Amino acid sequence: MIKDPSAVKDYGFDWSPWMSSGDTISSSTFSADTLAVTSSSISSHTTICFIGSGSAGGNHKVTNRIVTAQGRTDERSFDMKIINL
Incomplete structure (x- = not known):
């Protein structure tokens, strides 16, 4: 994923x-x-977060950990590169 330093955008996972x-x-x-996770939400089987800040040239790992009603736990991650767009 790529993000501008001043952008605040939504990112997420379809589980x-x-x-x-x-x-x-x-x-x-x-x-x-x-990076600043400014908010997050759950919509059906999708998790979403809004990410802001970051310095140009930076690389960051964004991780989402979930727990389900049936007791399952999982984690997924993606890399976020910050560049001036």
Whole structure:
């Protein structure tokens, strides 16, 4: 993923291929190294966060950890590169 230092945009994951039938996401936590996660939400089987800040030239790992109603836990990450667009 690529982001401008001044942009505040939404990023997320679609967990539906991984989820069991009838299961739902009960909690979702995003962490993003030194980037600011300004808000996050759960929509059906999708988790979303808004990320702001960052210095041009920086590379950051954004991680999303979820827990489901049926007790499953998983984590996914992506790399965020900050460049002046």
